[in-house]
Amino acid sequence: MSSRVLIIGSGPTGATYARRLLDRTDDVSMLMVEAGPALTDPLGMNVRNITDPAARAEAKKASQGPASDQAGIAGIPTGTAVEGTVTARQGTHLVGRAADGSHGMPAAAAATCVGGQGAHWTCATPRPVGSERIDFLGDELDPLLDEAEQLLHTTHEAFSGAPQAIALLDVVDKEFAGDGLLVQPLPVAGDPQPDGSMRWSGTDVVLGDLAHRGARADRFELRTGTLAVRLVLENGAVVGAVLRDLSTGTESEERADAVVVAADALRTPALLWASGIRPDALGRYLTEHPLIFGVVAVREGLLPPVAPGAAPVDPVRVVVGVRFDEERHPFHAQMLYSPVCPVPLPPDSPFADNSAGYVGMGWGVRKWPRAEDRLLFEDDVPDANGLPGIRISYEVTQREQGQLEQARAFQARAAAALGTFIDGMPVVMPPGSSLHYMGTVRMGPDDDGTSVCDSFSQVWGVPGLVLAGNGLIPTANSCNPTLTSVALAVRGADALADRLTT
Numbered sequence: 001m002s003s004r005v006l007i008i009g010s011g012p013t014g015a016t017y018a019r020r021l022l023d024r025t026d027d028v029s030m031l032m033v034e035a036g037p038a039l040t041d042p043l044g045m046n047v048r049n050i051t052d053p054a055a056r057a058e059a060k061k062a063s064q065g066p067a068s069d070q071a072g073i074a075g076i077p078t079g080t081a082v083e084g085t086v087t088a089r090q091g092t093h094l095v096g097r098a099a100d101g102s103h104g105m106p107a108a109a110a111a112t113c114v115g116g117q118g119a120h121w122t123c124a125t126p127r128p129v130g131s132e133r134i135d136f137l138g139d140e141l142d143p144l145l146d147e148a149e150q151l152l153h154t155t156h157e158a159f160s161g162a163p164q165a166i167a168l169l170d171v172v173d174k175e176f177a178g179d180g181l182l183v184q185p186l187p188v189a190g191d192p193q194p195d196g197s198m199r200w201s202g203t204d205v206v207l208g209d210l211a212h213r214g215a216r217a218d219r220f221e222l223r224t225g226t227l228a229v230r231l232v233l234e235n236g237a238v239v240g241a242v243l244r245d246l247s248t249g250t251e252s253e254e255r256a257d258a259v260v261v262a263a264d265a266l267r268t269p270a271l272l273w274a275s276g277i278r279p280d281a282l283g284r285y286l287t288e289h290p291l292i293f294g295v296v297a298v299r300e301g302l303l304p305p306v307a308p309g310a311a312p313v314d315p316v317r318v319v320v321g322v323r324f325d326e327e328r329h330p331f332h333a334q335m336l337y338s339p340v341c342p343v344p345l346p347p348d349s350p351f352a353d354n355s356a357g358y359v360g361m362g363w364g365v366r367k368w369p370r371a372e373d374r375l376l377f378e379d380d381v382p383d384a385n386g387l388p389g390i391r392i393s394y395e396v397t398q399r400e401q402g403q404l405e406q407a408r409a410f411q412a413r414a415a416a417a418l419g420t421f422i423d424g425m426p427v428v429m430p431p432g433s434s435l436h437y438m439g440t441v442r443m444g445p446d447d448d449g450t451s452v453c454d455s456f457s458q459v460w461g462v463p464g465l466v467l468a469g470n471g472l473i474p475t476a477n478s479c480n481p482t483l484t485s486v487a488l489a490v491r492g493a494d495a496l497a498d499r500l501t502t
C-alpha cells in the first residue's frame, strides 16, 4: 500500500529526507512545504552562485521574511556583517527576543526561502571530532558522515591553487607545528569547475533531480509560500498538519503517514509547542558556538599580492582551518584571506587599503548544554504568522568564557604571525552570531526527559513525528553543524523508509 510523507521545511535536512525516501522506496509520495519563496532555478541553489550582484541582493532580501522591507537587511546591525565568514548575515532575519532576566541571543537568525539557510551558507563542512561526536551512534557515525559529504558535494580540494592560500597555510602551519595541531584547507561543499571557479553547494545538490521543477511529479510536490501552523494529532500520533497558504490566508489539513519537521532549530520546537507536543526537553539545552572574530591586516611581503589582471580571489576558497583537538585546541578555527577588508574601516584607519590584504579569523568554542539555556514560547505574544512568539534565555557561563580566553590566545598567535589586528579587533561576537543553533530538539539514547527524540529522529512517544536539523545535535560542539545534521537525516530517512515499507 502506498504511503504519504509531509516534510515541513526545504533546507538541507528536509531535502535529505525527500531525496532519500524517494530513492529508497517505490510507492512513497510526498509533499514538501516551505514558508518562503523559491529564489532560483534549480531550486535551493546557493545564492553565492548568482553572478549578477543585483539579482544576488534581491535573492537575499527575498529570504528575509515579510518584515525585511521595514527593517532593511533584516535589521541586523552593519558591522556584524562579514560576508563570506561564519558571521555572514544577509539573507537571514532575526528570530526571538530575550527572555526576562537574560541577554538572550541578540543575533539569532534564520532564512525563509526554498533551500533555507542552505541557500546562503558558507559551505564549511568539517567533521565533528572527539567529544563533539554523538557517542551513542558509535561506529555508525562515520559512514553517515561519508554519505552526508556525498549529498553535499564536499571537496577537500577547495584551494584554487591561489598562491595566497598556499602561503597562508604555510604561515599558520609553522606557527602551530610545535603544538602538534592539524592545520589544513577547510573541507567545503562545492564542485570545482574546469575554469578554476567553484560552484558552491546549496540545497539544490542535496535535492538532486528534485531541484528541477516538475521532477518526479507523480511522487513529489514542493509547495512554496505555505506555512505549517499546527501538527494534527489523533490518539497521540501525528497524522498530518494544518497548512496555511500565505498568499490567501486559506488553511487546509494535509494528512500523512509520517510528518518530518525540518523547520530549523528555533521554529521546529515552536511548531511542536503550537501543536501541544511539549516534552520536558523541548526548546532546552540550546547551544551555539561562542565566537571570537578578528581581521588582521597582513604584513607586507608575507603573502603574494594578487597579480594585476588575475581572476578575483574568492575568500571562501582560501580558508585555512585549525582542527579541534580535545586536549590541545578544543576549538574550530577558520581563517580566510581577502584582498579587500571584509569589514568597514574608518577612512583615516592606518589599515585602509592594505596592499598585502587581510585575513579574517574566527575561533569557535563549545557551549555546554544546560537545561536552563532555552527557548520559551509565548502563546499570547505570537509572531507575525500567529505562531507562538519565541523568547530566548541563554547565558555564556564562566566555563565558556574561560574557553574563549584560551581561544583568544591561539588567535593572537596566528594574528601576530600574519600581521596586525585592525581597529577594534578581535571581538567576541554577540550570542547567535554563529547561526549554528543546536540542542533544542536534541536526540538521545533513552527517553529520560533530557531528549526530544530517539537516535532515529523519531519523537519519543509520538508515532508519525520525525524531526530534522541542527536542533537534534546533543553535544557541546564547535564545528559547523550541517554535515552532522545531514548525516542524522540520512539515518532517520532510512529508518523511516523501512517503517513505511514493512
Ligand SMILES: Cc1cc2nc3c(=O)[nH]c(=O)nc-3n(C[C@H](O)[C@H](O)[C@H](O)COP(=O)(O)OP(=O)(O)OC[C@H]3O[C@@H](n4cnc5c(N)ncnc54)[C@H](O)[C@@H]3O)c2cc1C
Residues within 6 Å of the ligand: 008, 009, 010, 011, 012, 013, 014, 015, 033, 034, 035, 036, 085, 086, 087, 088, 089, 090, 091, 092, 110, 111, 112, 113, 114, 115, 116, 117, 118, 119, 120, 121, 122, 123, 124, 125, 226, 227, 228, 229, 262, 263, 264, 265, 267, 268, 271, 435, 436, 468, 469, 470, 480, 481, 482, 483, 485
Ligand atoms: C550565511 C550563513 C552561513 C552559514 N555557513 C555555514 C557553514 O559554513 N557551515 C555549516 O555547517 N553551516 C552553515 N550555516 C548554517 C546552515 O545553513 C544550516 O545549518 C542548515 O541550512 C540547516 O539546515 P536545515 O534543513 O536544518 O534548516 P534551514 O536550512 O534553516 O531550513 C529550514 C526551512 O524551514 C522553513 N520553515 C520554518 N518554519 C516553517 C513552517 N512552520 N512551515 C513551513 N516552512 C517552515 C524555513 O523557511 C526554512 O526554509 C550557515 C548559515 C548561514 C545563513
